[in-house]
Structures are given as structure tokens and as C-alpha cells.
Amino acid sequence: MAYNFKTFKSRRNTGSSKWGAMVQSNPSLPTDIIPLSVADMEFEVAPEIINGIKKRLTDNAILGYERPTDDYYTAIINWMSKIHNWQIQKDWIIPTGSVVPALVTAIQAFTNFEDKILIMTPVYYPFYDVINFTHRQVVDTPLTFDGENYQINFADFEKKAANSNVKMLILCSPHNPVGRVWKKAELEKIAKICLANDVLVVSDEIHADLLMPGYTHIPYATISEEAANNSVICTAPSKTFNLAGMKAANTIIKNSYLRRLFNDQQNRRGDGGMPVNILGQLSVQLAYSKGETWYHEMLTVIDDNRQYIEKYIKENIPEIKVLPLQGTYLQWWDCSGLGFQNEVELGNFMKEKALLFLDDGYLFGDISKQFERINIACPRNVLEKAMYRLNRAVQDLRNS
Numbered sequence: 175m176a177y178n179f180k181t182f183k184s185r186r187n188t189g190s191s192k193w194g195a196m197v198q199s200n201p202s203l204p205t206d207i208i209p210l211s212v213a214d215m216e217f218e219v220a221p222e223i224i225n226g227i228k229k230r231l232t233d234n235a236i237l238g239y240e241r242p243t244d245d246y247y248t249a250i251i252n253w254m255s256k257i258h259n260w261q262i263q264k265d266w267i268i269p270t271g272s273v274v275p276a277l278v279t280a281i282q283a284f285t286n287f288e289d290k291i292l293i294m295t296p297v298y299y300p301f302y303d304v305i306n307f308t309h310r311q312v313v314d315t316p317l318t319f320d321g322e323n324y325q326i327n328f329a330d331f332e333k334k335a336a337n338s339n340v341k342m343l344i345l346c347s348p349h350n351p352v353g354r355v356w357k358k359a360e361l362e363k364i365a366k367i368c369l370a371n372d373v374l375v376v377s378d379e380i381h382a383d384l385l386m387p388g389y390t391h392i393p394y395a396t397i398s399e400e401a402a403n404n405s406v407i408c409t410a411p412s413k414t415f416n417l418a419g420m421k422a423a424n425t426i427i428k429n430s431y432l433r434r435l436f437n438d439q440q441n442r443r444g445d446g447g448m449p450v451n452i453l454g455q456l457s458v459q460l461a462y463s464k465g466e467t468w469y470h471e472m473l474t475v476i477d478d479n480r481q482y483i484e485k486y487i488k489e490n491i492p493e494i495k496v497l498p499l500q501g502t503y504l505q506w507w508d509c510s511g512l513g514f515q516n517e518v519e520l521g522n523f524m525k526e527k528a529l530l531f532l533d534d535g536y537l538f539g540d541i542s543k544q545f546e547r548i549n550i551a552c553p554r555n556v557l558e559k560a561m562y563r564l565n566r567a568v569q570d571l572r573n574s
């Protein structure tokens with residue numbers, strides 16, 4: 175490996191949200207316990223990005239107003255073409271100060287108070303928040319868990335999309351937390367139903383680059399010309415390159431009318447002039463133009479981690495079922511076999527007995543209270559220690 179994915183550095187007392195939440199919940203934890211929750215990585219950012227940022231600050235120590243340059247747009251266009259076979263144009267790209275704010279902008283631009291917005295649950299919990307905080311209404315079409323994996327319940331989806339008050343679908347593609355990479359046929363069905371019912375598709379593709387072997391992400395806007403013209407695609411290099419703190423993303427909108435409405439909304443918030451700060455812009459450009467080798471190595475590390483946990487749990491803790499991870503670095507565990515009465519007991523067991531700081535399934539929806547989400551973007555030895563603690567805690571549970 176050309177890059178270091180083995181060394182772990184503590185982020186205690188650095189302001190890290192993930193670490194801070196863990197320490198707050200148990201201040202007396204041993205210092206070698208690492209949180210495996212919030213979706214950022216315990217890997218240092220690629221040296222190509224860090225060195226590029228250092229060089230910018232050394233060569234030009236003026237941090238005035240700056241707009242993205244042509245190189246910025248070219249880096250995005252080339253990445254989407256090379257990695258996703260998606261041909262986009264410069265004027266479709268709207269820099270936005272990260273993906274969740276872009277979802278809010280889209281909701282405000284394209285829907286009205288009390289309109290209904292469809293989401294497929296369990297799902298990344300801020301989807302509920304962005305709908306509730308903008309005073310729209312969540313319409314939930316639960317995914318079906320067949321004991322092995324999740325499927326879209328198209329009968330329910332179509333019934334709900336047909337409600338004339340449903341104006342938007344927020345699609346999570348790939349899907350956090352269940353780890354599905356949607357197939358072309360599934361996206362085509364979504365497109366058909368949404369077009370027939372005049373439902374705009376906002377596709378959150380922040381995890382698009384994070385694919386396990388054998389899986390291909392299909393950008394929603396490549397499904398058809400009609401789908402492209404009825405969609406808003408949220409992208410960012412933040413998950414792929416561990417840049418969440420840079421608050422830099424790009425919303426890609428082919429349809430010029432939708433683009434104008436989105437831009438107007440961003441401008442109304444005063445965010446239009448320079449939505450992403452200088453270092454955020456630069457990190458996007460550096461990631462997409464210089465990060466590809468790091469990216470491919472990082473994916474092999476995630477895939478190895480995925481396989482390690484799948485095997486370990488299958489052999490040692492059959493009470494937990496690890497769902498097949500197709501995309502994202504967030505593995506989804508069905509913990510119903512542990513036999514806890516409710517989500518509080520399960521969450522407490524993980525935190526207090528196994529010293530595992532995961533994201534409890536109930537956060538993502540009522541139907542996933544017996545699940546846990548684990549972030550596997552960390553050095554292997556962190557996971558080995560975590561598995562050891564979990565195994566020991568489950569043995570105690572069996573003996574209790």
C-alpha cells in the first residue's frame with residue numbers, strides 16, 4: 175500500500191463530533207476505545223489534498239473572496255465521467271456548502287409548507303429533520319427486509335407517490351444505513367412512478383463512490399432524459415475523502431428551470447455569492463483531480479474490513495446477522511437474535527457491556543429498533559479490539 179491506513183490517531187478533545195459524543199456519554203472510558211458511529215473516517219486525508227492545501231496557504235496567503243475556478247469544475251466533470259460514466263456540464267454544477275443544507279435548499283425551492291415528502295426508511299435520520307424543520311410532512315415508505323436484505327416495496331411506494339400532496343422524493347443512493355446500491359431496474363421503476371405522479375426526485379448520492387466489489391452506482395440522472403430533467407442530484411467528496419469538516423458539496427441539476435429555482439433559494443439565504451469557503455473549494459478540486467489512487471486503496475481497506483467483520487461475527491456471534499454491504503462504509507447489523515426487549519436495552523448493552531459506540535438502529539426509523547450501524551472506516555486493529563469486546567460481552571450475556 176502506498177498510503178497509511180493502519181495508524182490510528184486519537185481525536186479525543188479535538189472537537190470531533192463523533193469522539194465528543196462518546197466521551198460525553200462515558201467520560202471514564204479507557205483511552206483506547208474508539209467510536210464507530212458518525213460517518214467520518216479514522217484515516218488521515220490523502221497527502222495530495224493536505225499538501226495542496228499547505229501549498230495554497232504558502233504560495234498565496236490572501237484569503238479573500240474566491241469563486242471556484244475552471245479547474246474546480248473540470249475536476250468534478252472528469253471524476254463523474256471516469257468513476258460513474260456520467261457526463262455532466264459545468265453550468266449544471268452548483269457549489270453548495272454541504273449536502274444537508276442542499277437538501278434544505280431543495281425542499282424550500284421546490285415545495286410549499288405542509289407539502290408531503292416521501293422517504294424510504296430506515297434512512298439517514300437528518301432526512302426526517304430537514305422535512306420537519308421546513309414544516310413539510312414526512313411520508314414514509316418503509317423498505318422491506320426479507321431477512322437477508324432490503325427491497326423497495328413498490329406497491330406501497332406507488333400508492334404513496336400517487337397522493338397529490340406528495341411533491342418530492344428524497345432518495346438515498348446508495349442507501350444509508352442499509353447499505354444497498356440501487357439497481358438500474360429499481361431506479362427505472364422509481365423514475366417511472368415519480369414522473370407519472372409529478373414527484374420531483376432529490377437524489378442524495380453522497381456515498382456514490384463507496385462501492386464494494388461487483389457493485390456499480392448508477393447516478394439517478396443517467397436513468398433517462400426525463401429522469402435527468404426531473405431530478406436534483408446531491409454530491410460531495412466528503413465521505414469518499416474524509417472531508418466532512420470542509421463543508422463542501424456540489425448539487426448537480428440538468429434542468430435549467432429547476433436550477434434557477436435552486437439558485438434563487440440559495441441566493442435568498444445569502445449563500446449564493448460564495449457558498450463554499452476557499453479551502454473547501456480547493457479540497458474538492460484536489461480530491462477529484464489528485465485523489466484517485468488513494469481512493470482505490472481506501473476501498474480495498476473498507477472491503478477487507480467488511481469481510482473481516484462478516485466472517486468474525488458469523489463464526490463467533492451468530493446472534494448478530496451482518497447484512498451484505500453493497501455500498502457506503504456503514505455496516506448494518508440485525509441484532510434481534512440477542513433477544514433484547516427494546517432499543518434502549520440493546521443500545522445500553524453495546525455502550526456499557528461491549529464498549530461499542532455505534533449508531534443505534536432506532537435513530538433511522540421505527541422499523542429498525544433491533545439494528546445497529548457500525549462505521550468500518552478505521553484501521554483493522556480498531557475493529558479487532560471491538561470484535562473482541564463484543565464477543566466477550568455476548569458470552570457474558572449468554573451465561574447470564
Ligand SMILES: Cc1ncc(COP(=O)(O)O)c(C=O)c1O
Pocket residue numbers: 213271272273274275298346350378380381410412418423
Ligand atoms: C446520506 C447522507 N447524506 C448527507 C450526509 C451529510 O452530508 P453533509 O455533511 O455534506 O451535510 C450524510 C452523512 O453521513 C449521509 O449519510
